Amino acid sequence: MVDNRTAQIASIIEKRQPLATKVEEVENNLQSLSSALHGLDQHRSQLLSQADDVETRGRLQEINLTTIQSEINTELAALSKLKTRFSRKTLNIGVIGRAGQGKSRLLQSLSGLSTDEIPSGDRSHCTGVRSTIHHNPGVETYGEVWFHSERSFLNEIVSPYYEKLQLGSRPFTLEEFARNPLPELPRQFAGQAEPGAMYEHLRKYHVNFDKYKHLLREASPQRISKQQIREYVAQDTPDGQRIYFNYLAVQEAKIVCGFPNTDVGQIALIDMPGLGDTGLGDAERLMNILGQDVDIVLFVRMPRPPRDFWADVDVKLYDTARSSLVDLPIHLWSFMVLNRTSAHSSIGDNFVYCEELISTHKTSHIDVVECITASCADYEEANQKILDQILDYLMQNVTALDKQYASACQDRLNRLHSTTALELEKAKKALGHGLQRDSWFPVFIKLFNKLWNDLTVGLEGLLRDLRWQRDAQDADFKDQVNAALQACREDTGIPSLEEIEIRRDSEGSYNIAYNKYLHEIRAYLSQHFLSLDSGLKRSLENIKSQVVDILSDQGRLGTLTDAKGTDFLNAIENLMPEDLSRLRLGFHILSTFELSYRGLIQHRIRRHLDRLTPDETPLQLSKSPSAQEILVSLQTLHAEALYECEAALDELLCEPSQAAYAIVEEFVDRILRAEGVKDDWQIFLEEIRSEIWSTEFEKLGENSRLRREWLNSVERALSANQFDLVNFLN
Incomplete structure (x- = not known):
């Protein structure tokens, strides 16, 4: 069984690689098409400024390349996600949950790591960094961390806060960010919980800048021992003191260890802090990761007495994840894990509340492959009820999911090809056919x-x-x-x-x-x-x-x-x-x-x-x-x-x-x-x-030259818009 599952997972990953190469070729060809269309549009603008014929001007104005360029940019982003997905050497399981729901406990049970490496707590997120946990049997546990550069820190961390919270001009250097006080939160956000929480999180970056700024100039990745992992991924010490600030400079962490369940093959778990917690402001960045680095999503939810229900925050979390990959409906690649607690826990046995949430999840528009009730803190339940079921589903369905995802992208590329061809056909006729x-x-x-x-x-x-x-x-x-x-x-x-x-x-x-x-x-x-x-x-x-x-x-x-x-x-x-x-x-x-x-x-x-x-x-x-x-x-x-x-x-x-x-x-x-x-x-x-x-032929001279140059520009775009150049599915 072990060898069979491991071999199947390896086969799935191997079959993805050639498709990744084809996607990259289409990506390069699409960039060439964009360049050719940009040149054609510049040529069109030049002709519009010179044309004195009303009909010619009208035909030139009818050519709409701006919309096509926008669609190309959208498809380039989609192809980048698709290429990343098919290039990976692992099948990835993303774990999402609000603070105190049992997400970290589940990761501990599945990976065999302890609270020293994966912090857990009941009140708020202890993990501060997106971490990928790789299964590699026979190696001693270690970590690798990638630090933000000055540019990525300002662009990916600081700038989004300034834009969303309308704080004015964003800082362009680290020194500017550290030296100047933060702008006040605009009055229109006063009393609003989410903007207030986001502002406090930005303030944490600002107030503690001196404690982590040296790491922004460190080389990446940096290998760390098992004992050092918590210092770079956590916000607090094991006894709850929030004295760690290294995580604020960390862009991504990777932990390599041997999972207790050896029947997993090339599998990785992705801890996704930031989704479901308004105090963390990088939800959009994590959504991008979810769209390209995750094959299956596990939503973790712990029902609590006296009576629990699907709240707006649950629906919002689900919708956020759903929007990360529009080409593949989230209900085909997500599971809901209802974290069951025992009678001896602080909240008692919550089985009846788990059943209540199972019976109402569809009416709340939270649609998943299946709801799984299991104790996230129990090693056997987590591996047998959750992980085994997830892996079996992956082996049976991931190839079909890949095909559906790729086909949706290919269909859009085909439509883009047709739309572009129509505009280029108009462009060919824009300057007429010359004199009689x-x-x-x-x-x-x-x-x-x-x-x-x-x-x-x-x-x-x-x-x-x-x-x-x-x-x-x-x-x-x-x-x-x-x-x-x-x-x-x-x-x-x-x-x-x-x-x-x-x-x-x-x-x-x-x-x-x-x-x-x-x-x-x-x-x-x-x-x-x-x-x-x-x-x-x-x-x-x-x-x-x-x-x-x-x-x-x-x-x-x-x-x-x-x-x-x-x-x-x-x-x-x-x-x-x-x-x-x-x-x-x-x-x-x-x-x-x-x-x-x-x-x-x-x-x-x-x-x-x-x-x-x-x-x-x-x-x-x-x-x-x-x-x-x-x-x-x-x-x-x-x-x-x-x-x-x-x-x-x-x-x-x-x-x-x-x-x-x-x-x-x-x-x-x-x-x-x-x-x-x-x-x-x-x-x-x-x-x-x-x-x-x-x-x-003095009068014809200039017109003939302009027409030939224009047709040459059109021909370059037509050559770049060949169907086989944007087709990665045979």
Whole structure:
């Protein structure tokens, strides 16, 4: 039974993890959508300030992105909760109850901890910190505490009081909070219990600030021993003295211990002080925790004689918990624990009052999975009647609850996707469809035909020149080759006689020194040829620039970008619609074409360096070698290798010219000669006609540009609003 339950809980947790990853991906995608919509809305505002057409202004004003952004923020918060829930390594049981109801006694019975670690009392809350108690068998009990930083203390603790109690401007630094007296409680709250209790709690933070302020600068988490736990989570000592103030600086505490009931697996109990006690002002923060860190809620209530009933404070506590997670009805993941007392207790046997509350809880609109009557102080009853039943319910239902929770969130995301798509569809049509074709098309056709002829003449002329020159040596490449050869002659890397003698003594042998020098001289020589790469690239870039000049001038594409060379080709390709694949291919082929030393030359000259390899060299040392012999041999081998490399390179001087002709001819084939490519040019230029021929289409120029930029903004938002990007449930 133990292994079975433990394994089931572990399996449930393991199955949650992949979903957490998917939720995180959707969360990131939703943030991208928000960013795209923000940019689109800014663009809309800019157009509204420029548009002089009443209909256009009306269509722009109808686009409502503000509501969508608000919904996105809501869904991001919901996804964060969902991700936290599915990322957890434990199934968590949250325990809620007003002071004196038996909440701490129940936690003690379930965890095996004592009043030293979990304070209990009958009059008010002794626990001051939200604590998570983890089951980890076989370890000695210890705690970890996370302290507030200055920012979190001011934002999460102090600011909410100032806002709720209308105390004016909140302090922005710890020093400001400590130095200045608290503002008086506004008159409209005079005599009201809850605001008064909240004000007193804030005053406790203020009056005792010096007693805990040092902890706000401590590193977190801080590990503490079992004996220290009470000092950080409790408000009083075991004998009731309220002298502890560390808890005011603690954001969260974790207690690790072995539960008496070992049949629990990866389970954690969460003590939730602050819910149900008006003296603690952090109920909203704890509600957020309840919504993302708790799988099952236990409400703890102790019925008292002479007659007890569900009071307004009970209903309010239930409603507070219910509102923490609207996607999952609270009655599906909560139990009511009615703390039964014995006849020997101070209030006697309260069984009849427990039964009375059970019979009336639904009429008071307190709906839970089940009401459980058990003694919170009795170890056996707490574990057998309460914990076992809770764990069994979790194992049977938590997967279905997770699915219901996730589905509710996914349904809202689907609606958000649809709503966004509708607004973006309105945005696509906001600037209309441009001018009627009949009014400008005849002019465009005449201009297009002239551009086509000019572009064809220019590129065919360049290709003809390159054909005549393809067997000629490339001047740029030849200059680079000569420079590399000269560097090889002047900077040989060959050692002096003195250096050879030192190397011989270091290696212990002329032969060893000679063989190592061969490797080094070969590497030194080949390094000089690496500079040929820049010559090849310069030659090719020069050819690309000649093509770009024709495209820019005769093709009039220079009006679209200030880029030059390869960057120009990339820019024009990116401006072309995706469906003009034939035209885009031509630009892509030319822009990505490269000549490199490693691809064109390296393999052709490496063979001539073999004589500088110890196993291949034709010059072996004599039986009685000397430094002079090594020097002469190295000089001879270097000169011979360089001679052969020079001869090989001389045969390659035409390669750049031949490659230039080949790639330009391929480019011309793709963008001028391929079937249907003239139609592609017409489609492309028709869309941007007012920028290509700004004088002829002066009025259209600005409108066309604005419309294209607007549609680009819309397209970015549409891309971010793809259904699969906001879908984490298959």
